[in-house]
Amino acid sequence: MTCAELLLRLLRDRYGIDTLFGIPGVHTVELYRGLSHSGVRHVTPRHEQGAGFMADGYARATGKPGVCLIITGPGMTNITTAMGQALADSVPMLVISSVNRRDTLGRGQGRLHELESQSNLVGNVARFSHTLLDPDGLPEVLARAFAIFQGARPGPVHIEIPIDLFDAPVTPPTHWPAPQLHPAAPDPAGLDVAAEWLHAAERPLVLLGGGCVAAPEAARELVTRLDAPTATTVNAKGLLGDAHPLDLGATTGLPAVRELAREADVILAVGTELGETDYDVVFDDGFTLNGRLIRIDVDAQQLVRNQSLALGLVSDAARALEGLLSRVPDTLARDGVVRATAARKALALHQEPLLAPFVPLCATLREALPDAVWVGDSTAPAYAANHLLSLPAPRRFFNASTGYGTLGYGLPAALGAQLGKPEQPVIGLVGDGGVMFSLAELATAVEERLPVVILLWHNHGYEEIRRYMDEHGVERLGVDIQAPDFQTLAQGFGCAATRVSSPAELGQALRERPPQAPYLVEIDAAAWCRQLELPPPAAQEAP
Structure with missing residues (x-):
């Protein structure tokens, strides 16, 4: 089996990839050998940026990583804008590119599509970028990529393969199934504290972001039990269902919801950056949280960005929501629906x-x-x-x-x-x-x-x-x-x-x-x- 053949087999049989986005080039032809009979759909955009955006839309709609096959040099410079969008919104995207022969890398010889370092170019728009130098290392590098997609904060991953490795012989794995990977669970003691604060709150507020989209039932039930007005970001729209009485939607940049935020004594923020483009679209730094902020995010660094933190839990959003549900068994009454209704009336969006x-x-x-x-x-x-x-x-x-x-x-x-x-x-x-x-x-x-x-x-x-x-x-x-x-x-x-x-x-x-x-x-x-x-x-x- 060649390295190119192994790549396709791993994507299809180990990770369930059924669609690839790419524009063939002389540097990626070997990736296409046998692809037409593989059962994997290949879609040809008209620009590599389009390939990246298609992979992004595919991933957001399905929850599965979008995968792109990209040529050396201009193909990579073209797709970086799409990778930047996916990185900002934590969208799982795998970009597999060619790169010049191993013996020419970094030598500036003026070869076709040559860049001094593609990996350096895309480093700021990828969770990681890896140059494959040993074809037998391909399964491990792909496993790293899918571990990011499944167990950490997702985003684009770039793997580049020198063109002299595509037809290099490799030893295929003895087992094709993907390893089971379970995302991080929240610390039980931290959940206990969060539940205690939420029970005692008189004016709670919940902020749900795109990190919660895999757990709509748990999010909806927790919000209902907390009786808390809830803002859902653009990427979390639909999380609470259609016209939920506690849902304020993506309106945190507007005065009525900002007032709710300022008055809240305990705020639960799950799977959200609390970033400018969701909470401050009027760009005046006017979204202020004065109460005790509980944040839950799979990325520990994100817990301390943008707002002052009182309690942080590093966890997958779904597991944290389920853990909180078990600690809030009964529906609490804090006039949440009344407060949310009043805010929507004050917004008067229509x-x-x-x-x-x-x-x-x-x-x-x-x-x-x-x-x-x-x-x-x-x-x-x-x-x-x-x-x-x-x-x-x-x-x-x-x-x-x-x-x-x-x-x-x-x-x-x-x-x-x-x-x-x-x-x-x-x-x-x-x-x-x-x-x-x-x-x-x-x-x-x-x-x-x-x-x-x-x-x-x-x-x-x-x-x-x-x-x-x-x-x-x-x-x-x-x-x-x-x-x-x-x-x-x-x-x-x-x-x-x-x-x-x-x-x-x-x-x-x-x-x-x-x-x-x-x-x-x-x-x-x-x-x-x-x-x-x-x-x-x-x-x-x-x-």
Whole structure:
């Protein structure tokens, strides 16, 4: 067996990988020998950044690592942005790349795709980067990667294989099943203290992040027993189910929820960074916790970041939630539902002028596609849905507005989600500015016959940056950009497309969407607002 053959066998038979994302190159051809008959699906994006975003969307929708095959040099520089987004949001991603021959590494000889050190290049966007120098060490290196995915804080892992090792002979393992790996459990004494504080609290608050998505039942039951208002981050949306009376959603940047946070005497934060893009989206450092903070995270370092800690437990979120449940056997009464209801009423999200165009948009999409997975770029509809949307389950909503905040994420990540969840509809929320970063992936969607609904909010430029320039007295430059004819472009790719300007037209278009093919639905923002008798988007008006 060769090293390349062993890699494919380990991924498929030991770790259950059924989908690979990659663009073949002369340096990775040996990785493709036998792949077409292996039973593993290979998807060819049109750019390595698209490969990374597809793997990211696949991983978030399924909970399984997304795996990419990437060529030396430019392939690696192209995928690093996608790795940065996955690292910021703790998404399991395995990037396997080629690298030049062992005898040429670091010698600067001007060889094809040569970088002085690929490993150094990706070191800041990976949990670790390893150069395989001994082909018989491949099983151990892969085991390290999957140990990160299963038992630590996930993120991208990079393994590079010199091109002279792909056809090197290796000794296959005698046993193919993967080892059983159980994540960290919380210290019982620490759980006892946490439960004691939560029992004694008069105004508790719970903050749940993406680290909890594997344990929705335990999270929902614990919140109910604690009778505590609960904020769920963007990556935890749907964790408590649809319209749970204690769920405040992803609204911790808004005044009413910030007031609850300031008044809380005990705060339980599980699986959340307490980071800026979830808790301070207005960027004024105004999210303040004055009570005793209990934090639970699989990463010990994260426990002491961003907020002052009173009690920290290093643990997998699911095991900690179950441990707390066993110590809170009865439902406590602290007027939690009353406090949460009052906060939601004070938020008045459906009356917020900036959100008004998106209230009927979200409602129409929910009615037409109630079981959909929502995947967003950094775009106005995604920002609004962060606040407005309530969903019945986790892993059905994610976007690039958190963490790294890259543009171009929405379209390829939606394709990855659709590949991972073929039985569910997928909605990709994109803007006319951001989609141009990755528009070529429409070809991938058509080629793979993925029935993704690509909702394109066309506000003729970079609206958020325009507004920011206007508010800060900076003359607009570089934000009123020329847009192509997206209908013609989509048709050129072989993708069905339409343009709508009202909720009724949107609903009709969704009912008529093609069954086994992508569908681009373009909404002109100004026309949409006119139909709703709303002011046009402020950012499109002259300052």
